[in-house]
């Protein structure tokens with residue numbers, strides 16, 4: 128079996144005396160999209176900066192497709208592409224001039240074909256000869272992604288790529304990442320604050336807090352860990368509550384009765400049972416469970 132695209136073992140980093148990353152380990156599989164989550168200050172950007180060698184770890188090991196970032200640096204780095212914080216572009220140059228500039232830094236040389244292919248991929252063909260200073264944030268972000276992909280990395284790392292993007296921009300990004308992962312087997316690690324976006328975009332979620340690993344889990348619907356909170360509303364709570372109690376823990380909220388921690392497949396059964404017993408329902412809502420899980424795991428701090 129070939130080596131995993133990215134493996135992090137026992138990574139630690141302090142700034143002065145403050146431990147920022149502590150004994151962090153995780154590994155990523157080929158062709159999957161990972162959401163990298165954690166409250167503000169959890170250490171996501173610091174971890175990413177170490178992954179792309181912008182920062183040196185105090186301890187631990189990072190390997191990219193089996194190549195050690197410390198001892199086989201160029202082999203490791205040639206397999207990683209990243210957009211960390213805001214993409215650094217030359218505003219007075221055109222998008223194409225920027226790509227050509229970054230392409231020249233790579234060995235072996237990046238072909239003109241590859242550059243054109245990426246311009247097409249991130250849908251910047253019409254504006255690629257305009258100066259970057261005329262670009263919208265979304266366009267700059269897309270140019271950044273094209274730049275990160277120039278050398279066909281196996282792992283693409285994006286730090287908060289959805290920051291400031293409008294819904295269309297986010298949808299485009301999702302489409303690109305899916306294509307890269309599904310069609311080209313690229314492994315993608317995306318740090319983000321948008322939990323609902325993570326649910327749509329990612330196959331797996333990795334949560335850290337205070338620089339430590341908290342949990343890694345699949346977003347796969349039928350994973351045994353995946354439960355939902357279902358909100359029910361009907362004309363009579365008196366009738367609804369005993370029925371719902373047969374399925375899970377029930378709590379009365381303002382407008383709804385909340386059944387927490389049930390399997391999604393149970394919901395149609397509940398609706399059917401209610402109908403059979405003549406119990407009326409106005410509304411059923413399934414709640415954003417990643418947010419609940421996240422808050423539970425990180426003790427209530429938002430992402």
Ligand SMILES: Nc1ncnc2c1ncn2[C@@H]1O[C@H](COP(=O)(O)OP(=O)(O)OP(=O)(O)O)[C@@H](O)[C@H]1O
Nearest residue numbers: 142143147165166167168169170171172173174430
């Ligand atoms: N160069 C530095 N010197 C000292 N402390 C730093 C430095 N860079 C980051 N930190 C500290 O490390 C901690 C983690 O910061 P980091 O930026 O990695 O968090 P994050 O998870 O990316 O947060 P956010 O969600 O806000 O982007 C913070 O407490 C931050 O203040």
Ligand SMILES: [Mg+2]
Nearest residue numbers: 171172173286
């Ligand atoms: Mg950050």
